Amino acid sequence: MSQPILSLKNVSKGYGSKGARTEVLRDISLEVREGEFVAIVGYSGSGKTTFINMLAGLLKPDSGEVLLDGKPITGPGPDRGLVFQNYSLLPWLTVTENIALAVDSVFPTWSQEQKSAHIAKYIAMVKLTKAAGKLPRELSGGMRQRVSVARALAMDSRVLLLDEPLSALDALTRANLQDDISEIWQSSRKTVVWITNDPDEAILLADRVIPLLPTAPATLGQAIDIPLARPRDRSAINHDPQFKALRNQLINLLLAAKEKSRTTVSKKLVLPDILPEDISTPNSIQYLTRRGPRRRSEEKREELEVAS
Structure with a gap:
């Protein structure tokens, strides 16, 4: 079997000082083959962004190794294109200019004609040719994320890392962009690591x-291997028994781990040593100001004998 393009070996990562350190990831091991589309699914706050930032070279593990082609990843590089959650576009540059920044950096020896043709190719691939001259503020959220995807693709990176790229979009835009990205991947067969909190999207x-x-x-x-045939029709797949079984398997794994991670803490609740006062009349406010609040510890039980 060929060597994996990406691999993590017993990787752990935490944050904070020694006295108050929080360990986020522990003993993470993974191998990703060239041309493979791998999705990592987890709850919000479980460490997904930390995970992908280590693959991108933006973070270093506390222990273990993160490797590309068997060599340690020591920092960011053009061999890994990263698509963020929040688009990360420069607001004063057009669609073309935002993508050109990446192309100029990765292909500095190309002629301007080569660069222009290359940029136009990827803008067309994400269906934004008519918006090529627009600024980010003139685009919808879905269109901005298309620009981010086009920028990563235009770098011709060997690996695409996508950190919940569709989480900020509405359901319809998200579904359309899922289909577009799936179509683009099938034509390019880039290695993809996709981070998401949506089991259906992952499958x-x-x-x-x-x-x-x-x-x-x-x-x-x-x-979990996904043996579903491609291309995958979302309207048909929802009725596919195999899809339902895979989704149940994935969700049950996550729920079982969540249940095991719960801890029960018993605490004794102590009520404050203050009783409520009626401050509906001016006299009561004056009395409260003069006397201070009534306290439970001051209350004494008295018995009165009333002659009938």
Whole structure:
């Protein structure tokens, strides 16, 4: 079997000082083959962004190794294109100019004609040719994310890393962009690591889905191979028994890990030593100001004998 393009070996990562350190990820091991589409699925706050930032070279692990072609990743590089959640476009540059920044950096020796043709190709691929001269503020959220995807593709990176790229979009835009990205991937066959909190999205897009278990610190669970034929029709797949079984398997893995991670803490609740006052009349406010609040510890039980 060929060497994986990406691999993590017993990787752990935490934040904070020694006295108050929070371990986020522990003993993460993963191998990704060239041309494979892998989705990592987990709850919000479980460490998904930390995970992909280590693949991008933006973070270094505390222990273990993150490798590209068997060599340690020491920082960001053009061999890994990263698509963020928040678009990360320069607001004063047009669609073409935002993509040109990446192309100029990766292909400095190309002629301007080569660069222009290359940029136009990827703008067309994400269906934004008519918006090529527009600024980000003139685009919808879905269109901005298309620009981010086009920018990553235009770098001709060997690996695409996508950190919940569709989480900020409405359901209809998200579905359309899922289909577009799936179509683009099938034509380019780039290696993709996709981070998401949506099990359906992961199964629809990926070859292999891996749950990031919320075990505090998080670790990867059992990988699930997705044997569904491509292209995948979202309207038909929802009625597919195999799709339903895969979704149940994935959700059950996440729920079981969530249940195990719960801890029960018993605390004794102590009521404040203050009783409520009626401050509906001016006299009562004056009395309260003069006397101070009534306290439970001051209350004494008295018995009165009333002659009938």
